[in-house]
Structure formats: structure tokens, C-alpha cells
Amino acid sequence: MAVERLSEIRGTALPVRGDDIDTDRIIPARFLKAVSFDGLEAHLFEDDRREADGRGGVPHPASNPAYAGAAIMLVQSNFGCGSSREHAPQAIRRRGIRAVLGQSFSEIFFGNSVALGMPCPTASRDTLAALIETVEADPATEVTIDLRSMRVNAAGQAYEISLPPAAREAFLDGSWDATGLLLEHFDDVRAVAKRLPYVTQAW
Amino acid sequence: MGTTLLRKVWDAHTVRRLANGQTQLFIGLHLIHEVTSPQAFDMLRARGATVAFPERTVATVDHIVPTRDQRRPFIDVMAEEMLSSLERNCREHRIRMLDLSSGLQGIVHVIGPELALTQPAMTIACGDSHTSTHGAFGAIAFGIGTSQVRDVLASQCLAMDPLKVRRITVTGRLQPGVYAKDVILEIIRRLGVKGGVGYAYEYGGDAIERMSMDERMTICNMSIEGGARVGYVNPDETTFTYLRGRPFAPVGDDFDRACRWWSSMASDPGAAYDDEVTLEAASIQPTVTWGINPGQSIAVGERIPAAGDQEALEFMGFRPGEPLKGTKIDVAFVGSCTNGRLSDLREAARIVSGHHVAAHVKALVVPGSQSVRAAAEREGLDRVFTDAGFEWRGAGCSMCLAMNPDRLEGREVCASSSNRNFKGRQGSPTGRTLLMSPAMVAAAAIAGEVVDVREFAAAEATLGR
Ligand code: SF4
Numbered sequence: 001m002a003v004e005r006l007s008e009i010r011g012t013a014l015p016v017r018g019d020d021i022d023t024d025r026i027i028p029a030r031f032l033k034a035v036s037f038d039g040l041e042a043h044l045f046e047d048d049r050r051e052a053d054g055r056g057g058v059p060h061p062a063s064n065p066a067y068a069g070a071a072i073m074l075v076q077s078n079f080g081c082g083s084s085r086e087h088a089p090q091a092i093r094r095r096g097i098r099a100v101l102g103q104s105f106s107e108i109f110f111g112n113s114v115a116l117g118m119p120c121p122t123a124s125r126d127t128l129a130a131l132i133e134t135v136e137a138d139p140a141t142e143v144t145i146d147l148r149s150m151r152v153n154a155a156g157q158a159y160e161i162s163l164p165p166a167a168r169e170a171f172l173d174g175s176w177d178a179t180g181l182l183l184e185h186f187d188d189v190r191a192v193a194k195r196l197p198y199v200t201q202a203w
Numbered sequence: 204m205g206t207t208l209l210r211k212v213w214d215a216h217t218v219r220r221l222a223n224g225q226t227q228l229f230i231g232l233h234l235i236h237e238v239t240s241p242q243a244f245d246m247l248r249a250r251g252a253t254v255a256f257p258e259r260t261v262a263t264v265d266h267i268v269p270t271r272d273q274r275r276p277f278i279d280v281m282a283e284e285m286l287s288s289l290e291r292n293c294r295e296h297r298i299r300m301l302d303l304s305s306g307l308q309g310i311v312h313v314i315g316p317e318l319a320l321t322q323p324a325m326t327i328a329c330g331d332s333h334t335s336t337h338g339a340f341g342a343i344a345f346g347i348g349t350s351q352v353r354d355v356l357a358s359q360c361l362a363m364d365p366l367k368v369r370r371i372t373v374t375g376r377l378q379p380g381v382y383a384k385d386v387i388l389e390i391i392r393r394l395g396v397k398g399g400v401g402y403a404y405e406y407g408g409d410a411i412e413r414m415s416m417d418e419r420m421t422i423c424n425m426s427i428e429g430g431a432r433v434g435y436v437n438p439d440e441t442t443f444t445y446l447r448g449r450p451f452a453p454v455g456d457d458f459d460r461a462c463r464w465w466s467s468m469a470s471d472p473g474a475a476y477d478d479e480v481t482l483e484a485a486s487i488q489p490t491v492t493w494g495i496n497p498g499q500s501i502a503v504g505e506r507i508p509a510a511g512d513q514e515a516l517e518f519m520g521f522r523p524g525e526p527l528k529g530t531k532i533d534v535a536f537v538g539s540c541t542n543g544r545l546s547d548l549r550e551a552a553r554i555v556s557g558h559h560v561a562a563h564v565k566a567l568v569v570p571g572s573q574s575v576r577a578a579a580e581r582e583g584l585d586r587v588f589t590d591a592g593f594e595w596r597g598a599g600c601s602m603c604l605a606m607n608p609d610r611l612e613g614r615e616v617c618a619s620s621s622n623r624n625f626k627g628r629q630g631s632p633t634g635r636t637l638l639m640s641p642a643m644v645a646a647a648a649i650a651g652e653v654v655d656v657r658e659f660a661a662a663e664a665t666l667g668r
Contacts, residue, residue: 020396020496024625029604033267033281035241035288047632078397082625084332086348107400107432108332108346115350166223182227182358188218189360192229198322203453203460
């Protein structure tokens with residue numbers, strides 16, 4: 001497993017407006033029919049994109065070439081709710097996004113993203129509104145997320161961000177190899193199994 | 204001060220506290236299916252790891268199975284590949300697989316309980332967010348992502364953040380025509396779709412205590428739609444009576460000893476909760492969603508809210524102030540892990556019996572498992588449905604999500620007993636879902652539009668609880 005330290009993510013940003021964007025919208029279920037995650041990025045927000053692009057007005061940000069090389073995604077509240085599918089953060093990560101900054105995330109989406117090494121820090125509603133406006137006005141704006149100082153910087157402005165300490169430390173010391181961690185004290189795992197009546201059948 | 208079931212189960216399964224503040228938790232039962240496991244097995248292989256406790260994982264196939272023609276190989280090559288890959292992985296790692304030929308296959312959250320794989324005071328994980336269903340038995344059960352499926356395969360453990368507990372007490376009696384589905388839709392409507400983030404929901408009160416296991420499962424199933432990853436009901440006599448004699452339940456004296464252990468794990472009277480909410484059962488109405496998340500619901504007799512979310516109104520094609528009753532439907536779907544159990548089919552059958560599906564409606568009933576299907580057929584429910592013009596299908600997730608041939612077309616409106624009304628959920632990017640109880644779906648199928656099941660003429664005589 002990649003055990004790379006991650007303290008700073010810098011690049012342009014992809015702003016996706018809207019609260020409660022669920023995983024069915026991030027990656028519609030019909031694209032989960034595969035035994036690998038390869039190529040998922042092509043279908044990121046597919047239905048939302050088709051709907052927005054079809055209207056002929058402003059295209060969906062994920063279809064807009066101005067945001068093509070983005071490293072950071074900016075979202076609003078309760079992002080990633082709904083299905084537990086890891087395909088959602090996988091599709092985002094495979095598109096080149098290395099961090100998602102939002103007002104709030106569903107727990108499962110957040111956990112899945114940490115497992116992929118893609119931090120999802122949060123910031124206030126006002127901060128997100130300001131950042132999204134800045135980036136929409138100038139898609140070339142460079143955004144920097146700093147997990148040491150817990151700040152996001154854009155266009156000369158700094159804003160506070162937060163991340164639960166467990167996740168933050170995992171990124172800072174590159175210790176998000178959950179499997180490795182869980183296997184470290186395997187005797188203790190066996191000991192717990194031995195005291196559970198439904199495992200031993202010694203009711 | 205008393206302790207909650209969550210805390211007791213958590214402590215019993217704690218391996219150690221991790222440096223980052225998380226808990227390493229032993230997982231008692233791991234359920235896997237074809238959608239979220241293949242990549243996990245690949246990750247496991249990539250690190251050269253093996254399955255630590257193969258006997259604690261059970262597999263089935265549900266999301267991608269066609270419900271009409273289940274002969275192998277499936278016509279859909281991707282679906283066939285997903286199932287074969289699961290079969291290969293189970294063979295290679297000696298994991299029990301309940302496949303289509305077992306007679307026990309079905310939606311993972313339907314078969315776990317009916318086989319008594321699910322038991323009180325267990326920790327249960329599955330790569331599917333509706334794993335909260337199993338909490339109906341007093342298990343701590345939650346959905347996980349694919350990387351975590353890998354972790355459970357490799358170590359039988361997960362690294363978990365602590366959860367707070369919100370006690371949701373439902374008191375009094377439900378009105379006739381009001382079901383567990385309405386109770387959970389009302390809870391989500393009140394507390395919001397993210398109200399439960401960071402919480403386990405403990406459901407109690409006399410209304411919950413009177414409920415059957417099927418009803419409790421419906422409630423716990425949709426906890427996740429209210430943002431709570433875990434929902435549970437304390438185990439009691441109803442739980443034990445349900446479990447006794449089922450294939451994986453302890454037998455003989457062991458069963459009685461198990462009941463004592465299970466009872467001891469229930470929340471103590473006077474346990475301290477992080478939050479408490481009380482609902483009056485009698486105030487709950489048959490509830491229907493009008494929007495694009497499960498919190499956007501109203502009582503069937505109410506009008507579309509004036510302050511309704513603009514995006515939802517536009518997508519659904521509703522105008523504020525419009526009545527919901529009378530909305531034409533194109534499709535009626537009875538099924539899913541929320542409402543695809545025998546008692547759900549019985550309720551729906553009571554409504555449709557002696558009637559016929561409206562001419563413009565396509566209606567289908569999809570049992571949650573092969574066992575549910577067989578039991579329903581023994582009671583003749585299949586005939587009731589087919590005589591009324593419903594299609595009677597094989598077990599699976601079917602039209603709950605679009606990973607099999609059952610799906611909406613274009614802007615069709617579907618009266619659905621499932622759990623999610625997200626945009627695109629039922630297969631068509633513009634398809635529209637109205638969530639409601641199976642009885643309400645049945646009544647809508649007959650009437651061809653959204654109706655109040657209590658006013659549905661023929662139903663009246665047979666309703667009552
Ligand atoms: S029935 Fe629906 S919600 Fe339940 S497991 Fe299947 S797809 Fe998921």
C-alpha cells in the first residue's frame with residue numbers, strides 16, 4: 001500500500017455546487033457493473049452532466065474544459081450521501097482530484113476517501129461560497145490546502161479548514177495503511193474472537 | 204448509570220485503541236456481494252494477504268441478478284463476469300456462497316436475518332449502506348467501502364470512530380393503514396437526511412416493541428437515509444422467537460443460554476443517551492416522498508410544500524401547493540431490502556386482491572429472497588398478484604437500483620417500496636421515484652395514481668391492526 005505522506009495539495013479547483021449530492025449522482029449505479037475501478041472517471045457525474053450540458057446553458061463544471069486539470073474539488077454540504085459505493089471517491093480520485101473540500105461529507109464517503117489517500121477537509125459554508133465564487137470567476141486560480149496549518153489559500157486569502165485528528169495524522173505521517181495497522185496485533189484479534197460466545201459456540 | 208447496547212457491543216468487540224483515537228473493532232459477521240467485493244479481493248491479492256476468518260464471511264448475489272430469466276450465463280456479460288468473479292473468489296478463499304442454485308439466495312439484508320446469520324450483539328459489516336437493517340436484532344451493523352471490505356477480509360477488523368447514540372422513542376399506536384415505512388420516513392423528515400451523522404439510532408418505545416422483526420428491519424434499514432450509519436432495536440422476546448429454529452441459530456440449551464447473553468447486552472434501563480427524540484405513533488400518516496431525497500416527504504393528504512427545494516421541484520415536475528394525491532404513476536414496484544419480505548408481500552396482496560392494475564401501469568413484485576418467494580407461493584400470494592396483473596419475479600434488488608434489466612424509462616414515475624428516490628436511482632437519469640409503504644404502492648398500482656390507502660375503497664374492510 002502506498003504510504004505516502006500528504007501535507008499539502010496545490011492546484012486548480014473544480015467547483016461543484018449543490019447540497020446533498022449523493023453517490024448515485026457522482027457515479028450512477030449502471031457504471032458499477034465492473035470488477036475493477038478502471039475507467040470510472042469517464043462517468044463522473046454523468047447524469048448531472050448530461051442534464052446540464054443538454055440544457056445548452058452553462059455546462060456542468062465536470063464537463064467544462066476550464067476545470068480540466070483540477071487537483072481539488074470544492075463541494076457544499078452532505079456531499080457523498082447515499083450508497084456506500086467506493087466507486088464514488090474512486091471516480092473522483094481517478095480524474096486527478098487529490099482532495100475534496102466541502103462544508104460536510106457523509107461518513108461513509110469520508111471514510112472511503114481517507115482509505116484512498118484523498119483527504120476531505122471541511123470549511124464553513126461562507127468559506128466554500130467564497131472559494132467557489134473565486135474559482136468560477138477565474139478557473140486558473142491556484143488553491144492550496146495545507147494540512148499542517150489547517151488552512152486553505154486562494155487568491156491571496158486564507159481560510160480555516162478542519163479534519164478529524166485521526167484522519168489528519170494519518171495523512172501527515174502517511175499511516176493510512178489500515179490493513180497493515182489492523183494486522184499488527186493479530187493475537188489480540190484472536191483473543192477477542194475467543195471470548196465471543198457466537199464465535200466459540202460456547203454459549 | 205446504565206449502559207447502551209451500542210457501548211456494550213462495542214466494548215465486547217474492541218481489540219485495541221489505535222494511536223489515532225479510533226477503535227480496532229472485531230467484526231462478527233461479514234456479508235459480501237458481487238458489486239463491492241471483487242476489487243477488495245484484488246487489493247487483498249495485491250498485498251499477498253489471505254482471508255483471516257473465512258468462516259465469518261458469507262456471500263450472496265443480489266444487485267445484478269436479472270429477476271426474470273436467471274439462467275446462467277446471464278445475457279448481460281458484465282453481470283455474468285461479476286457473479287463469476289465472486290464465485291471464483293469464494294472458492295479460492297473457502298467462503299460460503301449462497302448462490303442462485305442454493306434456494307437461499309436473496310438480497311443480502313434479507314437473507315442474513317432469515318437464516319439467523321444475523322444475531323443480537325454481533326458486529327456486522329457489509330459493503331452496502333443498508334447494512335443498518337441487521338440492527339433490528341440488536342446487532343451493531345454498518346455499511347463499509349471496498350477498501351474496508353479488504354480490511355475485514357484480511358483482518359476481520361475495522362478501524363472505527365466512536366459513535367454517539369440518539370434514542371428515538373415511538374409511543375402509542377399506529378393508525379390503521381400506517382406502517383413501519385411511514386414511521387421511518389417521518390423520522391427522516393423530522394430529523395433530516397444528515398441529522399444522524401455521527402450517531403447510532405436506538406429505536407424504542409412501545410410502538411417499536413410491538414413491531415414484528417420485519418417491521419423493525421424496515422425501520423433500521425433506512426437509518427442510513429437519515430445519515431445514521433447504524434440503527435438498532437434492543438433484542439427482546441420478539442427477536443428470540445423469530446430466531447429460534449432458523450438455520451444458523453444456536454439449538455437446544457445453547458439457544459436459551461444465547462438468549463440470556465443477548466438480553467444482557469440490551470441497553471440498561473436508564474442508560475444515558477447523547478440525544479433523545481420522541482414521536483407519537485398516532486400522529487404519523489401514510490407518507491410519500493415528493494422530492495429527490497428520502498427526507499423530502501409529506502403525508503399523503505398534504506400538498507407539495509411551498510418552500511420546497513427548487514431543484515427537487517423542477518426535477519419531479521411538481522408545483523408548490525399542488526396535491527400529491529392523484530399524481531399519475533407509470534410503474535409500481537414492491538420489493539427491496541426495505542420492504543421485500545413476506546409480511547410486506549402479504550400487506551400488498553391484501554390490497555390488490557380482487558382488483559386489477561390500472562391499464563397504463565407496469566407493476567412488479569420482487570421477493571427479497573428465494574425463501575420469501577417460496578413462502579409467498581405456498582400461501583398463494585403469487586396468484587393474487589398475477590391475477591391482479593402484477594409481474595411475479597425472481598429474488599434480487601431489481602428496480603431498487605439500476606444494475607439489472609429492471610429500470611425506469613425516460614421520465615416515468617414509479618411508486619416504489621424501496622429506500623432511495625435519488626435522481627437516476629431507478630435507472631433512468633430522468634426517472635422519478637415516489638417512496639411509500641408496500642400497501643400504498645399496491646393501492647397506487649390499482650388506482651393508477653397516488654392514493655391514500657386508507658381511502659382505497661376495497662382496502663377499508665380488510666385493514667386494521
Ligand atoms: S435492495 Fe436496494 S438498497 Fe437494498 S441492497 Fe439491494 S440495491 Fe441496495
